Amino acid sequence: MNVATSISVEQIRKEFPVLHQQVNGKPLIYFDNAATSQTPECVTNALVHYYQNDNANIHRGIHTLAERATTAFEDTRKAAQRFINAGEAEEIIFTKGTTEGINLVAQAYARKFLKAEDEIIISGMEHHSNIVPWQLVCEQTGALLKVVPVQPNGEILLEDFDQLLTDKTRLVSVVYISNSLGTVNPVAEIISRAHAAGAVAMVDGAQAAPHHQIDVQELDCDFLAFSGHKMYGPTGVGVLYGKRALLESMDPYQGGGEMIRDVSFEKTTYNDIPYKFEAGTPNIADVVAFKAAIEFIEGIGFEFLHQQEMALLQRGKERLYGIDGFRPIGTAANKTSVISFLIDGVHPFDLGMLLDARGIAVRTGHHCTQPLMDHFQIDGTVRASFAVYNTVEEIDTFAEALSEIVKKFRS
């Protein structure tokens, strides 16, 4: 790593007050970014600014504050459109997060259009959020769920996908980047093959949004869901992108305010997209602040993000893989800055607690991917996931701590 790069990371770290604290008497090392990333001051400032200056309900008010709040809310929609290069801002629907986005598609699209014997394809490395919504739809419609198997290195093979893809396939929903393993899946190819078979393609982009430049027009995905809190933004806000024609063909997901045009006891007509899918007062403040997170990523640029994260991943592999009993779970050729692992003879929970005692935050457990853990015949892993503000020095400290902990277990 060159000097200029380390200076930049140092500057980036200054924007995250949460990182500058002691946990259990040690400087915090935050390696749980795949669960939730930290928020820079520009995001928290935007949140505070909104509540202190512009707080009002959106879209219906005639007064100044309502106008300001509405503008700020819709500005985030435009920022999200730009972020994923969607064709139109109306194709951006605000949700609580990725989970709600997938459920929305499952209930408002799949439940309406799928029938008995139709097939849905997912991969074996999906988060529960991209499994259970489809299982519910299968129960409701009689459709069948097919699963692309995962290879020992944590990849899926396109030929396995092709085996499952038939003229009965109506929908394919795959994770872009696995939260448990870090595997980057060949989603563009999967989408193209799904379309060739006449199926609709959805992408779970929760882990991809903070790491990869996503261009929905280039990917040609029909739906994409992602979350604010995994990309330096607030919790409780996410985006569902959908192609206009598909969104227009769908029925509303929830009923209430905002999503209607006219309501009478005899007949209610629905609003246009995206409002048709945004019933009730949305999470205005977090949506407004989410724009600052998008601009934060754009300001750094994916080139630098990628370079920094790959440097962290590389250092992690160099320092960790040699530790006594270290067993990486997920060694795909194309993977993001996630190292999921086990140490022979030491339970992940024990490691997680001992690392926390040294101020190091990692995730332990099944990471909401129980079928994947069953596939590897393990209960869970320890997962260290890196963000742009992490440093190689933190990785070194982590490796030394882990090494010492393991030695203690062996003694």
Place this chain on the structure above:
Amino acid sequence: MSIAEKEQEIVEEFSMLDGDMEMTINYIMELGEQLPDMPVDKKNDDHIVKGCQSKVWMAASANEAGQVIFQADSNTAVTKGLVSLLVRVLSKEAPEAILNTEITFPQQIGMNRFIGTQRSNGFGAMIKQMKLYALALSSKTQTDA
């Protein structure tokens, strides 16, 4: 030694660790290592304590004096240490004494702070299970009588 005295002993031991998280966790794991082995044939689903994040197995029997003898194990070292504390406090006690005891040492040593909310719930589940065993053994003793 009464239950209260055993609890007091634990409180004193932990106070010597001065609230240091790593030392505390290491001490808990050391205590777990000293827990007598649980027979493998008892480490099955019938003896799993429900409500714990880690796997915890627990069995109980009565000795000739009618006291409850607990056996326990866990798949994680820290949890094994935690359950060993309960075995130490409640084993070799009369069922009635176990049923009438309110365990206070976890609060006194500030256990929530170092094991977190979810594990604290699991710890509560272990205590509940031990009381259920005590109740079962106490009714059995009464029936036998």
